[in-house]
Amino acid sequence: MISIQSLSMTYPKNGSLAPVFQDLCFDVPEGQFLAIVGPSGCGKTTLLRCMAGLTQATSGGVLFNDLPVNRPSLGLSMVFQDSVNSLFPWKTALENVVFAMARGATSSREKKEAALGYMEMVGLARQSSSYPWELSGGMQQRVALARALAGGADTLLLDEPFASLDAQARAELEDLLLAMWGGGQRTFVIVTHDVDEALYLSDRVLILGGEATTVQGDILVDLPHPRHQLTTRGDPRFSELRVAVHQHLTHGAGREAE
């Protein structure tokens, strides 16, 4: 469980402090698939980095399983938007996955076998010995997902992981992500600016926005599982939820314009 407790972030701008987000409060229960949406520049990535322990907030705190997050912990893993820049280019796909595993704990042969298991899970067993630069964007992101899990994390923080992919690869990766989540075996938090993707994937959508970003809306996504690219997106409930999310988003934007 991740607990965000009146988290605020400011950054210096023209000699004074400008707020990025203000007084965010929410919990992510274990096994939830939470999507965070909001306009670009609203601090979604910064929020995710605070949750990962990569960035320190100005005030407030993040608790992960009741412990304060001050630095990255192995239970929480982050998947970045630009997988080509987060994979080690001098290592093969498999070596990238092995890299994430704790050193010394098991023999390198065992690690390699376990890593192969993760590669199979993301559908890349045949590309194990390829280098990242030999793989397509979608495949690179699959390697990044495998690596994130190989580190032993059961909570993944995903920062617009599919933003640079084409529609086909994106749909495949979304379904892979749902399979990895396994109906609540892991906790996923995804940041995206794509409302449809947020609804398709998640249990719950958190809408951020406003001049100094606050939580604009918190919507439970009661779409049935398993999700299916055509039927789920064609569900009348999907449209209703989409309208609700958009209302919250435009409400935040409206306040910004005032």
Add this chain to the structure above:
Amino acid sequence: MKRAHRSHAERLRGCAFVAFLAALWSGVCASGVVPEGQLPSPYEVLRAFIAESPRLPAQALATLNRTLLAFLLGGLGGLGLGLGHGVFPLFRKTTHLAIEGLRPLPSVALIPLGILLYGMGNQLNIAIAAFACAWPCFISARDGVRGVNPMLLDTARTLGLGRAQTIRRVLLPAAFPAMVTGLRIALGIAFAVEVSVELVIPKQGLGALASTAALAGESGLLYAAILALGLVGLLLNHLLRRATQRLLRSYGPQWSGGA
């Protein structure tokens, strides 16, 4: 297979062009446009090279040895200094002024000082060439470390790597291609500076041979020395390229391909 074919054809084309240039050169010499004795024909150069060949290997070896030793010392020193700069901010702040003061100094200007310190021996040549070739290594290592994608460092942090582990397992390998580029430049500089020092202090080496030949009016020996210098330079470049291409293979075509 196709690729090997193309490189074969490319090589053939390159050789044909060299042959064309040689023919042009001979033509110019034979035509009498250039006054007698000012431009030797390729045939004369080749004949001189063969005639003087017994004297060349010892001198070539002297040049080669000192170039490589200077490259080794200067290269490692420069890389070490550059890595220190990139990795440790305190080290950078402390040494920045001293380094920026030394770096613009033209290396050949150090020859008189070198003579005073080391006398006119091997040490002089090596020290000056090493000084000159340290700087490209310094800059490439420093910028290589600075230019490492911050996302790789974030990844290392999320995977729980400590500082020492991050430096060894992420920073150094990520900066490696840039460092190799610096080494390639450094080898050329070490060779050029070594030969310059030999020309100024003609005691040993191909540069010294060329210098004494010019002063004595032995044009054949001069041609032979220059041709030998060209061949040594070619050899050095080729060896380093072969060695680094293999090391950089895993980094992708933009690093391992090309010249």
